Amino acid sequence: MDTNFQLPSSDFPQIKKTLxxxxxxxxxxxxxxxxxxxxxxxxxxxxxxxxxxxxxxxxFGMLLxxxxxxxxxxxxxxxxxxxxxxxxxxxYKQAPRPIVVVAIGACGCTGGIFAExxxxxxxxxxxxxxxxxxxxxxxxxxxxxAGIVNFLNKK
Amino acid sequence: xxxxxxxxxxxxxLLFMVIAGGFLSWFDRKITAWVQFRKGPPLLQPLYDFVKxxxxxxxxxxxxxxxxxxxxxxxAATGAIIAGLMILLPAFGVSAGFDxxxxxxxxxxxxxxxxxxxxxxxxxxxxxSVGASREMKLIxxxxxxxLLILAAIILKSGYQLxxxxxxxxxxxxxxxxxxxxGVLLFVALMMCIQAKLGMVPFDAAEAETxxxxxxxxxxxxxxxxxxxxxxxxxxxVLPVLVVSLMLGGLNLNGWGIIWAVLKILLVVxxxxxxxxxxxxxxxxxxxxxxxxxxxxLVIAAIVLEYMGL
Numbered sequence: 001m002d003t004n005f006q007l008p009s010s011d012f013p014q015i016k017k018t019l020x021x022x023x024x025x026x027x028x029x030x031x032x033x034x035x036x037x038x039x040x041x042x043x044x045x046x047x048x049x050x051x052x053x054x055x056x057x058x059x060f061g062m063l064l065x066x067x068x069x070x071x072x073x074x075x076x077x078x079x080x081x082x083x084x085x086x087x088x089x090x091x092y093k094q095a096p097r098p099i100v101v102v103a104i105g106a107c108g109c110t111g112g113i114f115a116e117x118x119x120x121x122x123x124x125x126x127x128x129x130x131x132x133x134x135x136x137x138x139x140x141x142x143x144x145x146a147g148i149v150n151f152l153n154k155k
Numbered sequence: 156x157x158x159x160x161x162x163x164x165x166x167x168x169l170l171f172m173v174i175a176g177g178f179l180s181w182f183d184r185k186i187t188a189w190v191q192f193r194k195g196p197p198l199l200q201p202l203y204d205f206v207k208x209x210x211x212x213x214x215x216x217x218x219x220x221x222x223x224x225x226x227x228x229x230x231a232a233t234g235a236i237i238a239g240l241m242i243l244l245p246a247f248g249v250s251a252g253f254d255x256x257x258x259x260x261x262x263x264x265x266x267x268x269x270x271x272x273x274x275x276x277x278x279x280x281x282x283x284s285v286g287a288s289r290e291m292k293l294i295x296x297x298x299x300x301x302l303l304i305l306a307a308i309i310l311k312s313g314y315q316l317x318x319x320x321x322x323x324x325x326x327x328x329x330x331x332x333x334x335x336x337g338v339l340l341f342v343a344l345m346m347c348i349q350a351k352l353g354m355v356p357f358d359a360a361e362a363e364t365x366x367x368x369x370x371x372x373x374x375x376x377x378x379x380x381x382x383x384x385x386x387x388x389x390x391x392v393l394p395v396l397v398v399s400l401m402l403g404g405l406n407l408n409g410w411g412i413i414w415a416v417l418k419i420l421l422v423v424x425x426x427x428x429x430x431x432x433x434x435x436x437x438x439x440x441x442x443x444x445x446x447x448x449x450x451x452l453v454i455a456a457i458v459l460e461y462m463g464l
Contacts, residue, residue, distance in 0.1 A: 025206035028197075056193040058184070061200050066363035069214060069375040072207070096212040096375040 026072065027152045029061040030100070033071035035091055037124075038114075039078025042138040043105040047075060049141045057145065073100045073148070076124045079107040079114035085121040092128045100151070103130045104144060106137040163240060167247040172239045176387035177201035179423050183390065186427045201387060208380035216373050218279030227274030228374065228381035234266025235385040239392040245319040246399045248407060255316045260396070261305060264351065267385045268294055271360075274378075275370035286369025289438045290353075290360035296445035297350040297357075303453040304344050307336070308400050311460055322404030330403030335464040339456035341401045343449045345425060348393045350441070352386075355430040359438045394422035 036044050050057045051064055065071060068091050080088055092101070103124040106112035111123045124130050134147040162168055180201050188195025215221055241260050244251035268290060275287035309316060311331055312324040331337040350357040361369045374382060398405060398418045405415035436444065 022206060022210050025203045026210060029200065029203040029207040053192040056188070056195075058188060058196050059194040061196055061203055066367035067372045069373055070368065070371070070379060072211070094214070096214050098211075 026098075030072045030148070030152075031063050031065045031070055032057075032073045032075055033065060033068045033091075033095070035074060035076045035088060037076065037078030037080045037084045037088065037107070039105075039107065043077035043108070046138045046141055046144065047077065047104065050144055055141045055145065060145075060149070062148075068095050071095050071099060073102060074128075075102050075104055076128075076130075077104040077108045079111055079117070080121050080124060080127060081114075081117070081119040082121045083119070085127055088124070088127055100131045101128055102132040102134065102148065104134045105139060106135055109133045109135050112137060162244060162249050162251070167243040167249070168240055169236060172236065172243060172388050172391060173384065176389075176391035177205075179390045179394070179419075180387050182420065182423060183427045183430075186424060187431055190428070190431045201383075205380050205383060208383065209377050211376035211379075213376040213378060214373075216279055219373065220277040220279075223277035224274060224373075225378060227270040227277065228378040228385070231267040231270035231274070231385040232381045232388070234263060234270060235388040235392065238263040238266070239388050242318065242392050242396050242399065245317070245322065246395050246405050248405075250319070252317045252319045257305060257309070257316055257318055257321070260318070261302065264393075264396075265294065265298065267389060268351070270385075271370045271382070274374070275372075278373035280373050282366045283370050283372045285366050286360045286362075286372070290370055292438050292442055293350055293357060293360060296442040297347045297449075300343060300445050300449045300453060301347045301351075303450060303457070304340055304347065305400075307340055307453060307457045307460060310457065311336070318399055322399050325403045326406065330401065332401045332403075336456040336459040337401065339452050339459070341397075343453050343456070344397055344401060345422075345429070346445070346449055348397060348422075349426055349429055350445070351393055352389060352426065354426055356433040356436050357441050358435055359441060362435060390423065391419075394419050394426070397422050 034044070034047055049055060062073075068074070074092065074095060076088065078084075092099075101124070103109050107114055108124050111120055114120050115123075121127070125133075132147050132151045134144055136143055139147075164170065178198075178201075181196065181198055184200065185195040213225075215224065238260060241252070241256055241263060245256070272287045272290050275283040275290075308321065308331065312321045315321050315324055325331055332341050349355075353361050359369075361371065366372070371379065371382060395405070398415075402418050402422075405411075405418070407415060
């Protein structure tokens with residue numbers, strides 16, 4: 001692991017500076033990349049639920065994409081242990097700026113029931129800067145959508 | 156001169172191509188959403204996607220060959236635009252074609268796919284090279300079939316080698332699809348279009364779920380925007396080519412405009428419905444599909460043509 005890598009601060013102020021039409025387009029076309037840590041898969045299922053006909057995030061222009069190079073939003077869920085910490089950092093460094101990081105679920109936000117485990121490598125915000133926290137075990141799809149939409153509308 | 160510039164740059168050239176292509180890609184996504192009982196993206200979604208990608212950071216992979224990696228999306232967009240001009244100008248009744256332009260169109264339409272392959276191979280990514288090799292095999296599969304279809308259509312039109320001539324023959328004697336061999340050719344041509352657009356039964360090169368977007372995997376920001384632009388243009392241009400070759404061309408007088416728009420939307424609708432009701436084929440299956448079944452279909456159509464059907 002690259003130990004000299006400095007933790008950057010959140011990218012989102014950079015987006016906010018480009019006010020106007022570009023910012024509007026960015027908000028209207030968020031492409032999601034899903035990073036599942038050592039998850040119990042409940043949060044993964046709830047994230048996938050957002051893509052189903054019932055919730056349909058594509059009406060906000062959001063798409064789930066396969067390569068982190070295309071991503072605008074990095075969804076991180078699950079407890080991050082010593083194995084997946086390096087992967088998460090690597091994925092974060094590979095993403096094009098500006099990128100919004102969303103920590104989903106109790107494990108992503110605080111560590112949840114795994115916080116005392118001996119392989120636990122800290123909640124997501126200890127590894128990469130997090131813009132949105134969506135607590136819940138697992139959070140409902142409505143909560144995930146509301147979290148992202150509220151964050152984007154925040155002034 | 157001014158007239159010509161307007162034709163090439165505004166209507167039916169570059170600007171129209173980009174706007175109508177963006178609209179059709181939205182149409183494709185909206186129909187997909189309706190098929191899946193979803194609501195789908197808003198009308199301006201292609202614009203939002205394009206502008207957003209232009210704002211994002213461009214990442215150069217460490218092992219990439221930089222110049223090739225960055226130039227190939229531009230080549231892809233340029234190839235799509237040239238093919239678009241060569242197809243759209245005759246289709247909209249501007250006398251810009253020349254004798255034999257259909258053969259040039261055949262070659263120019265291969266430029267976007269070849270640029271994707273070159274870009275993917277220069278990115279130094281393993282999954283991208285898997286995607287590039289699949290795309291290459293797919294091209295080998297469908298190009299022979301596409302060439303045979305063009306040969307059959309040239310035969311049907313009494314050896315007209317230019318697009319405008321083929322449209323003129325159809326407007327005089329009725330569209331080519333109105334015969335048994337015409338129907339067979341239309342089916343084969345639709346399958347070739349599907350493969351050229353990289354849509355679902357033949358999207359093994361771009362498979363998001365197995366090789367993470369395949370040949371696009373390393374692209375980010377503006378280069379990806381140019382690749383999207385070439386896709387927007389192709390989704391307009393290839394249906395117009397189908398309409399010109401098989402469905403009697405576009406007649407832009409009076410009520411003919413509505414009929415022309417409906418023809419293009421119908422072809423895109425067919426592509427979208429095929430894409431939504433089929434699983435992804437492996438590259439071996441796609442090649443076998445084109446090499447054996449589609450080629451047989453086209454040869455059968457040519458034999459039927461000689462018998463006068």
